[in-house]
Amino acid sequence: MLDPLRPPGPCPAAVREGTSPISTPTTPRSVSRRRFLTYLVAAPALAVGAQLALDGEPAEALPGIPDVLDLGDALILAGLPTSHLLVLEVTSAGRVVLQLPRLEVGQGLTTAMAMLVADELGARLGDVDVPLAPARPELLFNQLTGASNSVRSLYDPVRAAAAAARARLVTAAARRWSLSAGSLRVQDSAVLAPDGRSASYASLAVEAAGVLVPAVPATPKPVSQQRLVGQATGRIDARDIVTGKAKYTGDLDIPGAVPTVVSRPPTINGTVRSYRADAALAMPGVLGVVRIPTGIAVLAETFDQAMKAKAGLDIDWGPGPLATLSDEDIRGRLRDAQPPFLVPPLLTQHVDAEFDFAFVSHAPMEVLTAVADVRADRAELWFGAQAPIVAQQAIAAELGLPLSAVTLHVVRGGGSFGRRLFFDAGLEAAQISKAAGRPVKLMWTRNDDVRHGRMRPASHHRIRATHALGQVLTYEHRVATVRTDFRHGLGEALTAAAFDLSVAGITLSQAFFLLTEKLPYELGLSTQLLAEVPLEMHTGSWRSVYSGLVRVADEIMVDELARTLGQDPAAFRRSRLSDAAGRAVLDRLVQAGDWGRAMPAGHAQGIAFHAEHRSSVAYLVELDATDRANPRVTKAVAVADVGRVINPRGLEAQLMGALMDGISVTLQAGVHIDKGAVREGSYADFRYARQRHSPPEFAVHLMPPSGSPGGAGELGVPAAAAAVANAWARATGTSPRSFPVNF
Amino acid sequence: MDGQSAVPSYQFVLNGRSVTVDAPADMPLLWVLRDKLGVTGPKYGCGVGVCRACTSHLDDAEIQPCTVPVQDCAGRRVTTIEGLADGDRLHPVQQAWLDQDVAQCGFCQPGQIMTAVALLRRTPDPTDADIDRIENVCRCGTYFRIREAIKQAAAAGS
């Protein structure tokens, strides 16, 4: 990689240099004019910080949720006023280290960030390390991994920090050689002089730390000079993964942390009336039994012994608060909660439909695991946390310790899909360690995960579209869901972004709903309303949150509307998509996926579109439903436009994973509630897709990169799920109304 | 407990090295590996032989260590993901996994790789139908790339 540096000139306004953090103005109303202050951090070798700052207008509480913003923008706004946002270090050992204030759970974020740093800095990719930063309360709202927002929120500041570091390394080399800094180049973690001399970043790191004002611009390169960004790149941690070296929380060797499991009630949120532990305590390897609010914990020398002793506990369980409720009852409550339609079906023709979606477990491959070492005056924890600051605060409060006495190390997660927004295991581990007076390594069993873990709330949808003379006049969508738990810092973040929910007169869930749920089509007068049924159970955002329900129902309805109006589903969508980028995505899919080709009986194609996170995507699937009990997606094609793509290979992986989520939740994977308990208990009955459900043919086409990066982690789920549902409808000649269809 | 007999001791060859471990006869190999020997490549995902995240080899055959008691391993060869490469030289299946950039979160991948190696040993040129029979769960949904990687490794004659 060769990076010609532009000639020195006055420092552009976009990046200003300083030697100390500069406080930011108050929250602005627009994120379109982001400006980065970069500054040196006191350190023996080069360390550069980047901090967002804006020439902002004064903050005002917004009366409602403006349409121009989506959830990602709101979260970026919330993160603005944090100092020490990012720190990039170049060590004298030649490592380039970016402490990432986010969680890696398989979305490929560490790789994308390493690519950005390497490209901007002129470093070898292999020289860049991206460890996960521990909880840093000073980051306020800027350490939340979610809403497909990480690349969107980090693209500019990471490049600003790397550009500032590069300018200082070049300046240090220029001084050493008494050459004009503008004549130097950077390549492969070294500065090169025209005469062939070179100085490695390692050798320059200390001198560069003394450069207060660089002699070359410290602005990020124009896109045209990016070399690595946009290139398909393998994951930086792939070798560790395939050799078994990658460490997850349960693999950490924390001194003294003993294997621990918790016996949990048969019903959700059931209680312990009384218990006897004598038999369990006498079992081999058992080190202790302690009671916590959620059950009875057993500590042992090995997990095997802990689990066997757990089975030996004698516990009298009290029923949970839902013990009289089953799926039918919950569905009834959801129906009853629906707000009415505004338009009576009197004067026009109309299409009405109702949809039900089952509860879905997150079931990340790595069960919740947390290590806690709680002492009288301090605590140290290790787990995969999407919202580590909120977790740290909650754990400190639980332990009665000041925040500064609680250290939370963020550990890579084995999948998440929203699950690690909550720190249930971390909190329990802290309680157990405190009660037992020793460090513990708490692991939820898979049964715990499915039966007591969080889940995507069940939902009920009523949709009415009226039409006349081939035109859709109105489109109304009423959504009722079991309440989604967002108590992982989202409300505080939105408040910080100047959304005054009380002024707007809406709940946090409704704010989330309004910020994320946008119908991409012109379908006349359209309204979407959310009603929630609060139930005392463990819910949480599941990859793509409301869109995985609302937009799936929309896309099925759009197919049915097209059929009613005698139009081709792809053409119908295209003619009503207001966004040109979306139309281009659809056009590309129709061509790349060979839409409309003849299919044998019992087979069909299905298509669907979704736009969110400043991105758009469409899927075309081919489904073999000749055996209705065992349908198989035989082929899938996805087309996406996510603006600036950092790593196409990573993006394709996200769209592939989203497809498997869509296949799973549409066709076969969900959980039942029977009298307040989850019926399923493992992957044997929570039927997430296996290899035999995955299409042997799969292709992704990416639209040419443009603008800034959009979000992609959750983008694919709604369109993938809906494309499968639409293929099912066409293959079986039915109108699917309840998901998963085989349940 | 009455008559607590001494914990038995078992010897087996783990990733090419002989090990001896004291453990109850019925303790599943998974916990002997993870909690007693510090070998953490095999992952827990269910403990009942369903998810296959723990998949390893006993002699040359695929096993799920969460369901195999340690006593059944005495005197035999146990290979985990850590023992697959030849020093720094990756096994062709591991290399195929890198080339296809299979892993997302990576948690299921040690098991997926060990399953694929066993499959290719039995069936050097697997069909799509053979690959479809793999039961290992990948919650990140990397199945398509797993399929491609297996085909690549097969073509390379692993």
Ligand code: FES
């Ligand atoms: S942990 Fe062994 S099969 Fe799931």
Ligand code: FES
């Ligand atoms: S890569 Fe995450 S479970 Fe397979």
